[in-house]
Amino acid sequence: MRTVPSIIHLDMDAFFASVEQAAKPSLRGKPVIVGGLGGRGVVSTCSYEARVFGVRSAMATAVARRLCPNGAYLWPRFTAYRACSEQVMAMLRALSPLVEQLSVDEAYVDLAAGPYGPALAAAAPGEGAELVRAICQDLRADIEERTALTASIGAAGSKLMAKIASEQAKPDGLVLVNPGLERTVLGPMAVRALPGVGPATEQVLRRAGLMTVAEVAELSEEELMRLLGKAHGAGVSLMARGLDDRPVVPDRDAKSVSVEDTYEVDLADRDRILHELDILAARCVRRLQATGRSGRTVVIKVRRFDFSTLTRSETLRGPTDDEGVIAATARRLAAQVNLTGGIRLLGVGVSQLADFTQEDLFAQAAAEAALAELDAQEAAEEEEPDAEQEPLPESGAAAGSVAAEPAGVEGGAPAAGAGQLAAQRIWLPGQDVTHRELGPGWVQGSGVGRVTVRFETPDSPPGRVRTFLVDDPELTPSDPLPLRPPPDA
Template sequence: MNDTSAIPVRKIIHVDMDAFYASVEQRDHPELRGKPLAVGGSSARGVVAAASYEARAFGVHSAMPSVTAKRKCPDLIFVPPRFDVYRAVSQQIREIFAEYTPLIEPLSLDEAYLDVTQNLKGMDIATEIALEIRAKIKQVTGLNASAGISYNKFLAKMASDLNKPNGQAVITPKNGPAFVEALPVNKFHGVGPATAERMRSYGIETGLDLKSKSLAFLQEHFGKSGPYFYGIARGIDERQVRPNRIRKSIGAEDTFVEDIDDLELATAELLPLAEKVWRYCETGGISGKTVTVKIKYADFTQATRSRTSPLPVANVSDVLEAASALLATVYPFRRPVRLLGITLSSLTNEEADEAEPQSQLNLDI
């Protein structure tokens, strides 16, 4: 992993639909167009699943508690999600992708990587392929998509955000390393708030700071993610576009600003994790039978507790109830808790036979 010349130049496109759920609702309900819109529940315990660009202007974003969103935008309109419709539109989009390449790696209903190095249209220029795909998506679905084009997955993902909404950008092999050097680490795909905070504690604010750290340092402080961070700091990402990924779990976790030593406070922190996990279940039309809680203590030791039920969990309350019961089994905590996580596994697709292994699907978060 010394330089980009060691890696065959590939042509990767990352396609990302613009405010997908909200845009579908505005497409199907003309009276909602141009208005601040949130897809999700408006109750005190509701969470925003998606926000229109009009709502984003007020600071509303996905995964935000609905009460907070309403406070930021008093005129916010809430609509319940229609995941069956979103899945149908997503399938239309996948069919368009398949006209260009079989190498499609969906990340969710509204985004995917495409490897168009060798493509079914025989087109040489990836930016032209991206333009065609976006135009076809608009023609078929009436929705806008943005795209990023680059020589690897990481930079294609970063590029797709540069000219949103309804735009595209390219990051070339020549420009990739310099682009990463100037990028704040909290903007890196794959670096969440907790990891960014840890990086800052080591003086890592930008890609250039990250590049200055040795592989040994990054492995010591960031474990198995160390080699990935070492590579992307140099504009290198050797991951292939993988169609037909077989995944087995959905998970969400959070590292707290201050360690928690109280069961009631810790249990309260499980709610947003359960909601995040269940939102992905609804998006993918899946559920699972095994709930696992991960507890990481202040001294970085950790424990996990799992429970498997005969039938898949039916709603977010089931996930939360199981996780809360599992957390209670390790109380009193042997140390204050710095991180909690919930994972749902033994996944089943609602449209498949639950007994068949191939019905398993994973949406890592």
């Protein structure tokens, strides 16, 4: 066990919403909700002002609108969020080589492995804690200075306690738990405070009369294993006593890559469903190739109109990042699923990842042959159409889908880039734009052939609002502006 609280857990405060408020002066101090805005959209993140009204992450956007009708509802701008995340993570890596990034806005850091390690090792317990406090205070100040955002930090002798401390620190705070005080801090907490204790486990513990962590800690490991099962019971027993020896592991290796879309209108046409699978396969391959990986197992996910969810998978003879092979395999897997009645969600993923690509001609030929056979069978069964069908849309976004992002962001923005949005003249609430004369701004809303734009920048006063035709050639999509000017500006 450590004698100094040298493991820290950093969590950015209401990250997506905070980036939007920092970028848009007119939204500061006001309720901001970021997520999918369609009929089946889901809240990704909301500001603390919105939480006062009861809005929460993972809530249906339709419910959020009823609770907070005057909030600002924005599509996610992932380019802006990633840019801020990279700045923050670079600051953490300057403190230690052991940074375990959990998501775009959350990470563990082992300070003992970095430049402050020798000083922490040589310090008396009280002095070491004060040094950690000073490091964390400086880190929070640096983050706010460079990004205009706030972060909450927990510091402790273990990852478990650092995470719990950062929850207590929210928002915009710092909490240290000195080694040896774990049970004192944990004891009064409700059992749900322990990671991995969800509603089902909580109910089991409540039926046994266990309401607080202290009461759980008094039970023997054997009794908890009888209540919760061998593995889960042993884990809860250790956590309740504040015992956690997990190391901070940098660069956690992804086990799979996947994408999925939720559709505002259930898909009923089989050709349309297969077309959407092709689009998802292409997006999945782009993500796969961006990581320099390939994979052997292709997985599809299908959620039907009645919310029943099915998955099907097939393992190829060798790892691949070939879009044709993955798309053909996804189509073949779809043939194993009943697609009648309506499909509300589709997903394509690749697992069993490898760092190389083995050109598997047999797998590719087999996939193409099976697909050709399937197409031939379907063509033979179909009757002659009465009229020429409308062409299928180019993307799920154009078809009214809500594109899902990885690392746990629901209800994300369409996959279309700035150029595609310009060509289609699709204007999304929160989107960055530039007017040839009026300069940079962001979309407040659009409809009935008009788009409303507020012209302001992160370092300007709240800006004025103007309305344009959606096809106004003077108005174009643009990249996000930095929240703070570069140091050498």
